[in-house]
Amino acid sequence: MAKGALIYRQKRATRVTHWIWAICLFFLLFSGLQIFNAYPSLHIGREAGFDYDNAALALGGVQNGDALQGVTRVLGHDFETTGVLGVSGGEVRGFPAALTMPSGQALATGRVIHFFFAWLLVGTLVVWLVASIVNGHIRALIPTLADLRRLPGDVADHVRLRFHHTRDYNVLQKFAYAGVLFVALPLMIATGLTMSPGFDAVAPWLLDLFGGRQTARTIHFVTMLALVGFFGVHMAMILLAGPLNEVRSIVTGWYRTDAGGEDDHAA
């Protein structure tokens, strides 16, 4: 494809906040799995059922003869997951050492890491929101009517791995980024706060909104999975759309557009 104009696509506030989020989410993910491992079950409702079963997910180990088997129970269905979930490294633990930070069992330290980066994430989101309202970046994320009309064509382009490089985000990008920034991350923060006994005294309506503290914990976990899924797609799109150009735009701000695009004329 012929080269188009090099445009200044990402403002400094967008780039700096993007990388702080990347760092925060890295530490939040693995310290979060450390915290999860302290009680590797998820429940639906206000409390964790000990005398009754309201578990949505439970990771554990069962002794089978000489072997310790890892068992993952999802909505009542058991799966053997030895070596990864339930049992790994010869011991009973939810997620394996490779996925928890710190690697060994260290709930207190996991919490120290988690809450530090949770505060940093929230602070960065506030800075980003104010900056994006002021510099107009926020409009780039909101899908327009014209975007919705282009949606089928955009989906078809993505399926064929045919990517257009323009100043504006395409509609699937808008949905993905707006979904992360306006849905997933606020949901993470809100469900995280719902798990706080202190915050529950201030905002008990959060408990009603999410259906109880243990449901909030489950939603927090499921939203984590969605964010991990987003990360996977995000990386795949960067590789497929041209990693050097994509990474350059989020590091330096400069982005090479396709030849013959409107941006070519604008430049």
Add this chain to the structure above:
Amino acid sequence: MITRRNLLLGGAAAGLSGCTLLDGLTDDSGLRAFLQGAENLTMTAQRLIIGNSLAPEFTAADIRQGQHPNGSTGVDSDEYRAMRADGFASYSLQVTGLVERPLSIPYAQLTGLPARTQITRHDCVEGWSCIAKWMGVPLSVILDQARPLLNARFAVFNCFDAIEHGLGGDVLYYESIDMVDARHPQTILAWAMNDRALPVQNGAPLRLRVERQLGYKMAKYVRSIELVDSLAGIGAGRGSYWADRGYEWYAGI
């Protein structure tokens, strides 16, 4: 594409090994102290908005199981066994330290004081929750009798249970709260749970309830309450068995 795939796999591997990145953080260090500074931010932020608001209370229909016992579930000492044998009739709560009137309140007198009943959710730092009905005397009633001195800033709870059996002897559980939580209406010294005398596994004869914080703040098997102006002399200096082991002293999150 193969190069790209290798790049991706390499990146993923670097990400995974990154989990050992902060393994050293389990020991005290400048970095840990810095990251743990977020605890002050949490406490300051929560205290700004929390006021005297109450932790959510539930109904009898929400009590679907017993209170899950955790931490110490009994006390292995002759003194405690003797008290337990007589239904804690020989137990007296000691109130000492920075007070005008040190107290020794016998069990029968404690249970006769004005009591508060609350059905609340107990949140363990591990992640689970359990709803139970607690009945006991508000700590503020005890404080009003003891009349804390003006310089009293913390209430320290010394307990009967040995949470740790070390070479240097047993470590008895200790915990502390400041006067904001000590004076909160839901902060009670519970002697009954789910309409029965407090079971041994849940902290008989007396356990603290601090409903806006996590479970480890709610000391079981309370022997005495000491009012102090500083936590420096308590345990390793952070005022709480678990805070001395890296957990937050303010456990509102």
